[in-house]
Amino acid sequence: MEKIILTGDRPTGRLHIGHYVGSLRRRVELQNSGQFDKIFIMIADAQALTDNADNPEKVRQNIIEVAMDYMAAGLDPEKSTLFIQSQVSELTELTFFYMNLVTVQRLQRNPTVKQEMQLRGYSDEGADNKAGIPVGFFCYPISQAADITAFKATVVPVGEDQEPMLEQTREIVRKFNATYGETLVEPEIMLPDNAACMRLPGTDGKAKMSKSLGNCIYLSDSAEEVWNKVKGMYTDPLHLQVSDPGHVEGNTVFTYLDAFCKPEHFEKFRDCFIGKKVSFTFNSLDEVKDQYRAGGLGDMMIKKFLNEVLNDTLEPIRQRRHELEQNIPYVYEVLRKGSEVARAAAAETLADVKRAMKINYFDPGVLDQLIQEQSQKYQG
């Protein structure tokens, strides 16, 4: 059996380093591992519209942004199919049929949906002070099942918080196959090993990096913007004097270093630790942490180091992005071609699904058989 990946993002804003550390970096690794036969990367505009129905322009503007972030970060259209969800009509048709296999009650029990609803201020009680839940949003686990199964994905690399979503897909696959015969492929979740993927807090130390909180470092930020954001980062509020002992845990600068620092950085960016008053030589992040805990290592010094470390990853992305920005027609062409490839793949699955459900009345061969069957009924 082919090994196929499906993954993607809602195009509601440019991608930030939280996306990079949480999923994008790993996707690039998986893409380049050569272990997968097909990789589909979906820009989920239709899903974004389920809770942005009144702001289609935001979604539309961000499709190209996400596409450029993807390619800048290393997703390669030669190796991965980048496509736009809304351009694959077949996905809505699959969603429609899968909706018959899931109960309203089952959706209401989905913890991810519950959490996402809370996040958006939707009420499941219909309380007057809260917005009602758009049906499209309520049903997005079913739409996700359509996305995953349309491409016969065997592997879906997501975080643990998405486990209930994938379980919903697996349930739909089992229900469909049990009802209509073996047709759909049951996907496996691919959870991250801890080192590879983590949830990055915002620059303000808040749990989640979010555009609305203004605490994100974007992949497309200039070196100057990154430095300004790093300078303003939340560290250890008790570390008032350089000489004070500092805390590493819960200190955002160290969390980011954990995510981005590589062994070669200590030699490469040794100048960061050479100050006017004190100087250090570090060979590992553990040594930096020990010194910070002991006291004497100032926040500005570690921020300068983090800035270099971040830019070491971000500068090549920034450069590739700049090239793409100068070649917008190429980016759209990638998406157009990718959407065509995706559509062909989804159309195959939809044909399988309709055949299994026996609603392919006018397909070649089927019509003749139907005519024969029904005619006999009235000649017998």
Add this chain to the structure above:
Amino acid sequence: MEKIILTGDRPTGRLHIGHYVGSLRRRVELQNSGQFDKIFIMIADAQALTDNADNPEKVRQNIIEVAMDYMAAGLDPEKSTLFIQSQVSELTELTFFYMNLVTVQRLQRNPTVKQEMQLRGYSDEGADNKAGIPVGFFCYPISQAADITAFKATVVPVGEDQEPMLEQTREIVRKFNATYGETLVEPEIMLPDNAACMRLPGTDGKAKMSKSLGNCIYLSDSAEEVWNKVKGMYTDPLHLQVSDPGHVEGNTVFTYLDAFCKPEHFEKFRDCFIGKKVSFTFNSLDEVKDQYRAGGLGDMMIKKFLNEVLNDTLEPIRQRRHELEQNIPYVYEVLRKGSEVARAAAAETLADVKRAMKINYFDPGVLDQLIQEQSQKYQG
């Protein structure tokens, strides 16, 4: 503006005289009135699957039955477009987008949905002893809105019980147009005048004619089957002796006569009232009723009369149906062609919808504009 009708039925069984009196007879009249530019008659297999997901064969078998009943009853493929819902993929795509414009709470408040749920033994409480509500079934008012708007229907002829459904469609139209600009047509409900359409009880006197209750007279029943069913009909349980005064209200035979009897029937079927012991001459249904109330008019006599009255309508339908049964390929060809016509109409609306939502990125002209717009952003 064109006057366009959309209407249809779920293919879960052959059509009975309840369908005929409740809607089909009127559709034929509307079709032949020449007052409408287009008439779309939908065999709603996809909707039938929302609560028959585990029995696609039943739905599949009944498509041709419903189609033959339609044509036998007078729906003319030259005047009306007969089509199969599932063959118009565009309807599922419209449903998908409209789902963003309706809240879960709004659906839960829909009295028709509540009633239909009760009828099917679905629970909205998730009680263990009741089946959960399939999401597809829960969302069928949205799917109906897609059906109606896809064909730019201006008029939907339905019974009063369907008013909340049509109001849901009108709400979706208003929300869509307000959000994305004037695109969809708001349909009007066309309620029956009382004489034209009524809900016929079952032959057992129960409120609803239903296949599962076995109390239906089908359009395709033979004369013998009809006579057997009429003989067994529920009349007035207090009318024990022919000489007893009888009740007309709640007496199913009279309800059916109200629905089917025409002035010419009294002359045409006068023999029914000539008995061995007593004979009557009636010139109107009121006279028959008066005599029944006064006593002396036996149930068998009025049943014979009803049988003739029914067959006067049913015999031509039966004959046309028999011809169609001998020409199954023609019936499928009508459906295939009709579905093609319907698909072209729905595709136009879907293109309008995608244009309004601005998710038609790769349409001619649009892509060039997008490229220009985005390129400028990065050259400025």
